[in-house]
Amino acid sequence: MDEWAEHPRAETALSNILPCVDASTTNRTLYQSKQVVVQLVKLVNRAISALSNRKERHLHPGQLMPYLCSPYDDNLNDRQCLSKEVTFDNATTAWQDYTCNAPDADACSGPSTVTPEIYSQLVTAANVSYALHHYAPPMLNFQDCKFVRDTFSSIASQYCPPLERDLSLVSAGLALLASGLVLGLLLMLFADRPRKREEVSEQTSGFRVAPVDCSP
Numbered sequence: 001m002d003e004w005a006e007h008p009r010a011e012t013a014l015s016n017i018l019p020c021v022d023a024s025t026t027n028r029t030l031y032q033s034k035q036v037v038v039q040l041v042k043l044v045n046r047a048i049s050a051l052s053n054r055k056e057r058h059l060h061p062g063q064l065m066p067y068l069c070s071p072y073d074d075n076l077n078d079r080q081c082l083s084k085e086v087t088f089d090n091a092t093t094a095w096q097d098y099t100c101n102a103p104d105a106d107a108c109s110g111p112s113t114v115t116p117e118i119y120s121q122l123v124t125a126a127n128v129s130y131a132l133h134h135y136a137p138p139m140l141n142f143q144d145c146k147f148v149r150d151t152f153s154s155i156a157s158q159y160c161p162p163l164e165r166d167l168s169l170v171s172a173g174l175a176l177l178a179s180g181l182v183l184g185l186l187l188m189l190f191a192d193r194p195r196k197r198e199e200v201s202e203q204t205s206g207f208r209v210a211p212v213d214c215s216p
Contacts, residue, residue: 030136041068045068047122051118095114097112
């Protein structure tokens with residue numbers, strides 16, 4: 001794990017299991033995801049401006065439907081939301097106050113100027129933008145294996161030393177046990193040899209040789 005974490009694109013045992021892309025590809029993917037978020041937010045705000053915030057429908061600015069906040073500016077840098085904008089988190093709730101139950105937007109009056117169908121489309125676009133904004137960077141960490149590298153480095157630094165120490169103790173215990181078994185077998189062999197000698201001696205002492213008669 002240490003070898004792969006330090007050199008994720010080298011030929012190691014894990015390189016075929018966890019293929020990683022280079023940093024330029026990851027940065028380009030992140031750049032494109034930001035572009036999509038900005039374009040979706042602009043599309044939603046143009047729809048709000050055209051379908052809800054037309055001047056002839058509202059007598060004062062307080063009736064205007066709030067626009068969706070873009071987390072990036074035109075240069076794709078992070079930006080702060082304005083006070084009259086809604087974020088991805090509260091857009092769904094805020095826009096409900098501007099929804100009417102009429103089938104046609106022309107039949108709506110007052111601040112409720114968006115039909116349920118248009119509201120659903122605006123919410124869908126906002127949810128897609130939210131997903132790209134919040135989940136694209138973490139997913140790209142998987143793409144360039146940064147998350148896996150950080151995880152492996154943490155495992156190698158925090159858990160491997162205690163594991164190696166425990167394995168050393170286990171190995172020493174197994175070696176001691178094996179030595180004890182070998183010593184026990186040797187003691188059994190040496191303890192059994194004198195008894196066998198005594199048995200052989202007893203058999204030899206009890207044996208009588210019969211005399212041979214050689215007379216004619």
